[in-house]
Amino acid sequence: MSDSNATVVLSQGQGRTIRVIAWLGIVGGILLIVVGIVAWIGVSTQLRAENITIPDDAMAMQGQQVTGPISAYIQADVINHHALEATDGSTYAELDRDDPARQTVMTASFLRASLFTSVVSFGLALFAAGVGVLFILFGVALNVLVPRHRAQPAPATE
Incomplete structure:
Protein backbone atom coordinates (compact mmCIF):
# COMPACT_ATOMS: atom_id res chain seq x y z
CA MET A 1 0.00 0.00 0.00
CA SER A 2 1.39 3.43 -0.91
CA ASP A 3 1.06 6.54 1.15
CA SER A 4 0.16 9.54 -1.00
CA ASN A 5 1.45 11.85 1.71
CA ALA A 6 4.94 10.36 1.76
CA THR A 7 7.75 12.75 2.51
CA VAL A 8 11.22 12.52 1.05
CA VAL A 9 13.94 13.66 3.38
CA LEU A 10 17.06 14.96 1.71
CA SER A 11 20.34 15.76 3.34
CA GLN A 12 21.51 19.34 3.08
CA GLY A 13 24.08 18.28 0.44
CA GLN A 14 21.50 16.45 -1.66
CA GLY A 15 19.14 19.43 -1.55
CA ARG A 16 21.96 21.77 -2.55
CA THR A 17 22.92 19.51 -5.48
CA ILE A 18 19.33 19.40 -6.75
CA ARG A 19 19.03 23.20 -6.48
CA VAL A 20 22.30 23.64 -8.43
CA ILE A 21 20.97 21.29 -11.14
CA ALA A 22 17.72 23.27 -11.16
CA TRP A 23 19.57 26.55 -11.65
CA LEU A 24 21.76 25.02 -14.37
CA GLY A 25 18.54 23.94 -16.12
CA ILE A 26 17.11 27.44 -15.86
CA VAL A 27 20.30 29.06 -17.19
CA GLY A 28 20.58 26.42 -19.94
CA GLY A 29 16.95 27.02 -20.84
CA ILE A 30 17.52 30.75 -21.13
CA LEU A 31 20.56 30.12 -23.36
CA LEU A 32 18.56 27.73 -25.58
CA ILE A 33 15.82 30.33 -25.99
CA VAL A 34 18.38 33.02 -26.87
CA VAL A 35 20.14 30.72 -29.38
CA GLY A 36 16.78 29.79 -30.93
CA ILE A 37 15.83 33.45 -31.33
CA VAL A 38 19.24 34.37 -32.78
CA ALA A 39 19.07 31.47 -35.26
CA MET A 59 -0.82 28.40 -53.61
CA ALA A 60 -0.72 31.27 -51.07
CA MET A 61 1.12 34.46 -50.05
CA GLN A 62 1.36 35.74 -53.65
CA GLY A 63 3.48 38.88 -53.97
CA GLN A 64 4.95 38.58 -50.47
CA GLN A 65 8.65 38.40 -49.72
CA VAL A 66 10.16 35.09 -48.52
CA THR A 67 11.15 35.72 -44.89
CA GLY A 68 9.98 32.74 -42.87
CA PRO A 69 9.39 29.01 -42.91
CA ILE A 70 5.94 29.08 -44.49
CA SER A 71 6.88 31.48 -47.28
CA ALA A 72 10.10 29.50 -47.95
CA TYR A 73 8.09 26.28 -48.23
CA ILE A 74 5.59 27.91 -50.59
CA GLN A 75 8.39 29.29 -52.76
CA ALA A 76 10.06 25.85 -52.92
CA ASP A 77 6.73 24.38 -54.02
CA VAL A 78 6.36 26.99 -56.79
CA ILE A 79 9.88 26.28 -58.03
CA ASN A 80 9.07 22.56 -58.18
CA HIS A 81 5.84 23.26 -60.05
CA HIS A 82 7.67 25.43 -62.62
CA ALA A 83 10.47 22.87 -63.06
CA LEU A 84 7.98 20.05 -63.66
CA GLU A 85 6.08 22.27 -66.09
CA ALA A 86 9.28 22.93 -68.05
CA THR A 87 9.93 19.18 -68.42
CA ASP A 88 6.37 17.91 -68.92
CA GLY A 89 6.44 16.34 -65.46
CA SER A 90 9.90 14.75 -65.58
CA THR A 91 12.28 15.10 -62.66
CA TYR A 92 16.02 15.68 -62.96
CA ALA A 93 16.76 11.97 -62.60
CA GLU A 94 14.24 11.09 -65.31
CA LEU A 95 15.68 13.44 -67.95
CA ASP A 96 18.19 12.31 -70.56
CA ARG A 97 21.73 13.54 -69.97
CA ASP A 98 21.62 15.65 -73.14
CA ASP A 99 18.20 17.20 -72.46
CA PRO A 100 18.54 21.01 -72.53
CA ALA A 101 16.05 21.34 -69.64
CA ARG A 102 18.29 19.29 -67.36
CA GLN A 103 20.37 22.33 -66.26
CA THR A 104 17.22 24.30 -65.45
CA VAL A 105 15.76 21.44 -63.40
CA MET A 106 19.09 20.97 -61.59
CA THR A 107 19.17 24.67 -60.65
CA ALA A 108 15.57 24.43 -59.48
CA SER A 109 16.50 21.42 -57.35
CA PHE A 110 19.37 23.34 -55.74
CA LEU A 111 17.12 26.32 -55.02
CA ARG A 112 14.47 24.07 -53.48
CA ALA A 113 17.08 22.33 -51.33
CA SER A 114 18.32 25.72 -50.07
CA LEU A 115 14.80 26.84 -49.23
CA PHE A 116 14.05 23.54 -47.47
CA THR A 117 17.28 23.95 -45.49
CA SER A 118 15.98 27.27 -44.22
CA VAL A 119 12.64 25.63 -43.31
CA VAL A 120 14.52 23.00 -41.29
CA SER A 121 16.64 25.74 -39.67
CA PHE A 122 13.51 27.55 -38.55
CA GLY A 123 12.21 24.28 -37.11
CA LEU A 124 15.42 23.66 -35.19
CA ALA A 125 15.40 27.21 -33.84
CA LEU A 126 11.83 26.73 -32.63
CA PHE A 127 12.73 23.33 -31.16
CA ALA A 128 15.70 24.82 -29.26
CA ALA A 129 13.52 27.59 -27.83
CA GLY A 130 10.81 25.07 -26.86
CA VAL A 131 13.33 22.83 -25.09
CA GLY A 132 14.64 25.96 -23.35
CA VAL A 133 11.16 26.70 -22.01
CA LEU A 134 10.89 23.11 -20.71
CA PHE A 135 14.31 23.36 -19.02
CA ILE A 136 13.21 26.54 -17.27
CA LEU A 137 9.94 24.96 -16.13
CA PHE A 138 11.74 21.87 -14.79
CA GLY A 139 14.30 24.05 -13.04
CA VAL A 140 11.60 26.14 -11.40
CA ALA A 141 9.70 23.00 -10.37
CA LEU A 142 12.82 21.51 -8.76
CA ASN A 143 13.48 24.75 -6.89
CA VAL A 144 9.91 24.75 -5.57
CA LEU A 145 10.05 21.08 -4.56
CA VAL A 146 13.42 21.32 -2.83
CA PRO A 147 13.30 24.37 -0.57
CA ARG A 148 16.43 25.74 1.06
CA HIS A 149 17.40 24.27 4.39
CA ARG A 150 17.04 26.80 7.14
CA ALA A 151 19.43 26.83 10.01
CA GLN A 152 17.92 25.00 12.93
CA PRO A 153 18.09 26.85 16.25
CA ALA A 154 20.49 25.33 18.70
CA PRO A 155 18.81 23.33 21.45
CA ALA A 156 18.39 25.23 24.66
CA THR A 157 20.86 24.27 27.39
CA GLU A 158 20.11 24.40 31.09
Whole structure:
Protein backbone atom coordinates (compact mmCIF):
# COMPACT_ATOMS: atom_id res chain seq x y z
CA MET A 1 0.00 0.00 0.00
CA SER A 2 1.39 3.43 -0.91
CA ASP A 3 1.06 6.54 1.15
CA SER A 4 0.16 9.54 -1.00
CA ASN A 5 1.45 11.85 1.71
CA ALA A 6 4.94 10.36 1.76
CA THR A 7 7.75 12.75 2.51
CA VAL A 8 11.22 12.52 1.05
CA VAL A 9 13.94 13.66 3.38
CA LEU A 10 17.06 14.96 1.71
CA SER A 11 20.34 15.76 3.34
CA GLN A 12 21.51 19.34 3.08
CA GLY A 13 24.08 18.28 0.44
CA GLN A 14 21.50 16.45 -1.66
CA GLY A 15 19.14 19.43 -1.55
CA ARG A 16 21.96 21.77 -2.55
CA THR A 17 22.92 19.51 -5.48
CA ILE A 18 19.33 19.40 -6.75
CA ARG A 19 19.03 23.20 -6.48
CA VAL A 20 22.30 23.64 -8.43
CA ILE A 21 20.97 21.29 -11.14
CA ALA A 22 17.72 23.27 -11.16
CA TRP A 23 19.57 26.55 -11.65
CA LEU A 24 21.76 25.02 -14.37
CA GLY A 25 18.54 23.94 -16.12
CA ILE A 26 17.11 27.44 -15.86
CA VAL A 27 20.30 29.06 -17.19
CA GLY A 28 20.58 26.42 -19.94
CA GLY A 29 16.95 27.02 -20.84
CA ILE A 30 17.52 30.75 -21.13
CA LEU A 31 20.56 30.12 -23.36
CA LEU A 32 18.56 27.73 -25.58
CA ILE A 33 15.82 30.33 -25.99
CA VAL A 34 18.38 33.02 -26.87
CA VAL A 35 20.14 30.72 -29.38
CA GLY A 36 16.78 29.79 -30.93
CA ILE A 37 15.83 33.45 -31.33
CA VAL A 38 19.24 34.37 -32.78
CA ALA A 39 19.07 31.47 -35.26
CA TRP A 40 15.52 32.41 -36.31
CA ILE A 41 16.52 36.04 -36.85
CA GLY A 42 19.69 35.02 -38.71
CA VAL A 43 17.91 32.74 -41.16
CA SER A 44 15.09 35.23 -41.65
CA THR A 45 17.58 38.04 -42.30
CA GLN A 46 19.44 35.96 -44.89
CA LEU A 47 16.19 35.02 -46.66
CA ARG A 48 15.07 38.65 -46.64
CA ALA A 49 18.44 39.70 -48.14
CA GLU A 50 17.80 37.40 -51.12
CA ASN A 51 14.76 39.54 -51.94
CA ILE A 52 12.67 36.59 -53.19
CA THR A 53 9.06 37.44 -54.01
CA ILE A 54 6.45 34.69 -54.19
CA PRO A 55 4.91 34.65 -57.68
CA ASP A 56 1.23 35.07 -58.48
CA ASP A 57 0.73 31.39 -59.31
CA ALA A 58 1.70 30.21 -55.82
CA MET A 59 -0.82 28.40 -53.61
CA ALA A 60 -0.72 31.27 -51.07
CA MET A 61 1.12 34.46 -50.05
CA GLN A 62 1.36 35.74 -53.65
CA GLY A 63 3.48 38.88 -53.97
CA GLN A 64 4.95 38.58 -50.47
CA GLN A 65 8.65 38.40 -49.72
CA VAL A 66 10.16 35.09 -48.52
CA THR A 67 11.15 35.72 -44.89
CA GLY A 68 9.98 32.74 -42.87
CA PRO A 69 9.39 29.01 -42.91
CA ILE A 70 5.94 29.08 -44.49
CA SER A 71 6.88 31.48 -47.28
CA ALA A 72 10.10 29.50 -47.95
CA TYR A 73 8.09 26.28 -48.23
CA ILE A 74 5.59 27.91 -50.59
CA GLN A 75 8.39 29.29 -52.76
CA ALA A 76 10.06 25.85 -52.92
CA ASP A 77 6.73 24.38 -54.02
CA VAL A 78 6.36 26.99 -56.79
CA ILE A 79 9.88 26.28 -58.03
CA ASN A 80 9.07 22.56 -58.18
CA HIS A 81 5.84 23.26 -60.05
CA HIS A 82 7.67 25.43 -62.62
CA ALA A 83 10.47 22.87 -63.06
CA LEU A 84 7.98 20.05 -63.66
CA GLU A 85 6.08 22.27 -66.09
CA ALA A 86 9.28 22.93 -68.05
CA THR A 87 9.93 19.18 -68.42
CA ASP A 88 6.37 17.91 -68.92
CA GLY A 89 6.44 16.34 -65.46
CA SER A 90 9.90 14.75 -65.58
CA THR A 91 12.28 15.10 -62.66
CA TYR A 92 16.02 15.68 -62.96
CA ALA A 93 16.76 11.97 -62.60
CA GLU A 94 14.24 11.09 -65.31
CA LEU A 95 15.68 13.44 -67.95
CA ASP A 96 18.19 12.31 -70.56
CA ARG A 97 21.73 13.54 -69.97
CA ASP A 98 21.62 15.65 -73.14
CA ASP A 99 18.20 17.20 -72.46
CA PRO A 100 18.54 21.01 -72.53
CA ALA A 101 16.05 21.34 -69.64
CA ARG A 102 18.29 19.29 -67.36
CA GLN A 103 20.37 22.33 -66.26
CA THR A 104 17.22 24.30 -65.45
CA VAL A 105 15.76 21.44 -63.40
CA MET A 106 19.09 20.97 -61.59
CA THR A 107 19.17 24.67 -60.65
CA ALA A 108 15.57 24.43 -59.48
CA SER A 109 16.50 21.42 -57.35
CA PHE A 110 19.37 23.34 -55.74
CA LEU A 111 17.12 26.32 -55.02
CA ARG A 112 14.47 24.07 -53.48
CA ALA A 113 17.08 22.33 -51.33
CA SER A 114 18.32 25.72 -50.07
CA LEU A 115 14.80 26.84 -49.23
CA PHE A 116 14.05 23.54 -47.47
CA THR A 117 17.28 23.95 -45.49
CA SER A 118 15.98 27.27 -44.22
CA VAL A 119 12.64 25.63 -43.31
CA VAL A 120 14.52 23.00 -41.29
CA SER A 121 16.64 25.74 -39.67
CA PHE A 122 13.51 27.55 -38.55
CA GLY A 123 12.21 24.28 -37.11
CA LEU A 124 15.42 23.66 -35.19
CA ALA A 125 15.40 27.21 -33.84
CA LEU A 126 11.83 26.73 -32.63
CA PHE A 127 12.73 23.33 -31.16
CA ALA A 128 15.70 24.82 -29.26
CA ALA A 129 13.52 27.59 -27.83
CA GLY A 130 10.81 25.07 -26.86
CA VAL A 131 13.33 22.83 -25.09
CA GLY A 132 14.64 25.96 -23.35
CA VAL A 133 11.16 26.70 -22.01
CA LEU A 134 10.89 23.11 -20.71
CA PHE A 135 14.31 23.36 -19.02
CA ILE A 136 13.21 26.54 -17.27
CA LEU A 137 9.94 24.96 -16.13
CA PHE A 138 11.74 21.87 -14.79
CA GLY A 139 14.30 24.05 -13.04
CA VAL A 140 11.60 26.14 -11.40
CA ALA A 141 9.70 23.00 -10.37
CA LEU A 142 12.82 21.51 -8.76
CA ASN A 143 13.48 24.75 -6.89
CA VAL A 144 9.91 24.75 -5.57
CA LEU A 145 10.05 21.08 -4.56
CA VAL A 146 13.42 21.32 -2.83
CA PRO A 147 13.30 24.37 -0.57
CA ARG A 148 16.43 25.74 1.06
CA HIS A 149 17.40 24.27 4.39
CA ARG A 150 17.04 26.80 7.14
CA ALA A 151 19.43 26.83 10.01
CA GLN A 152 17.92 25.00 12.93
CA PRO A 153 18.09 26.85 16.25
CA ALA A 154 20.49 25.33 18.70
CA PRO A 155 18.81 23.33 21.45
CA ALA A 156 18.39 25.23 24.66
CA THR A 157 20.86 24.27 27.39
CA GLU A 158 20.11 24.40 31.09
